[in-house]
Amino acid sequence: MKAITRAKPLSEIGKILEKDSRVFLVGCGTCATMCHTGGKPEVLVVAQRLADLGKTVTGYVIIPTVCDAQDREALTENSAAIRDSDCILVLACAYGVQTLGLYTDKPVYPALDTLFMGQETSPGVFSEVCSQCGECVLAWTGGICPLTACPKGLLNGPCGGAKNGKCEVSASKDCAWELIYRRLRALGRLEDLRKRRPLRNFNASTKPGIYLVDREDGEPR
Ligand code: SF4
Numbered sequence: 001m002k003a004i005t006r007a008k009p010l011s012e013i014g015k016i017l018e019k020d021s022r023v024f025l026v027g028c029g030t031c032a033t034m035c036h037t038g039g040k041p042e043v044l045v046v047a048q049r050l051a052d053l054g055k056t057v058t059g060y061v062i063i064p065t066v067c068d069a070q071d072r073e074a075l076t077e078n079s080a081a082i083r084d085s086d087c088i089l090v091l092a093c094a095y096g097v098q099t100l101g102l103y104t105d106k107p108v109y110p111a112l113d114t115l116f117m118g119q120e121t122s123p124g125v126f127s128e129v130c131s132q133c134g135e136c137v138l139a140w141t142g143g144i145c146p147l148t149a150c151p152k153g154l155l156n157g158p159c160g161g162a163k164n165g166k167c168e169v170s171a172s173k174d175c176a177w178e179l180i181y182r183r184l185r186a187l188g189r190l191e192d193l194r195k196r197r198p199l200r201n202f203n204a205s206t207k208p209g210i211y212l213v214d215r216e217d218g219e220p221r
């Protein structure tokens with residue numbers, strides 16, 4: 001799974017950096033590199049565009065994965081340039097932006113919009129397959145997520161608007177519930193559709209989510 005990102009328009013980045021003139025850039029060697037939004041080539045393009053806007057780029061670094069503790073080391077290695085900067089502009093997903101923000105006192109800004117966690121369904125094509133709802137129903141839906149694959153997020157069957165297997169919201173996509181029906185039929189599990197399920201517990205997706213891993217020594221954290 002990868003965090004799928006899209007570059008913010010330069011006009012928006014210009015507004016974000018309105019009060020800052022010296023900018024340090026951070027790219028990400030994992031998801032953003034794969035999306036071609038935050039690898040070295042994109043960082044260099046942004047550096048040039050910022051220069052065109054009259055900003056000074058004090059330096060840049062591509063951190064292998066911005067969303068983990070490697071940030072601390074990378075920030076230390078570049079501490080002189082960062083000290084000399086008004087802010088850090090991050091070409092990584094929002095997880096990366098917020099992780100980096102844990103390790104610096106400088107303002108940390110996003111250069112990308114984070115769209116979803118994506119599965120590579122074919123080379124270079126990423127699809128959203130899970131909305132991280134906190135109460136997974138894939139066991140009853142043939143492994144296809146109705147909350148995510150149906151634009152209306154319908155959990156109890158189709159809306160009835162599909163035409164020739166295509167969704168009424170967007171004819172370019174298959175109706176999620178038709179896919180679920182066909183998958184369950186192929187699996188010989190159509191009875192899964194006839195069973196009454198308990199109402200969904202929407203508390204399971206209350207924000208902000210927090211999860212505490214059990215400590216092996218049994219001590220409270
Ligand atoms: S039901 Fe869908 S959104 Fe919820 S956890 Fe399962 S795959 Fe993700």
Ligand code: SF4
Nearest residue numbers: 150159167168175176
């Ligand atoms: S046509 Fe199918 S996928 Fe589209 S909104 Fe209706 S149930 Fe959901």
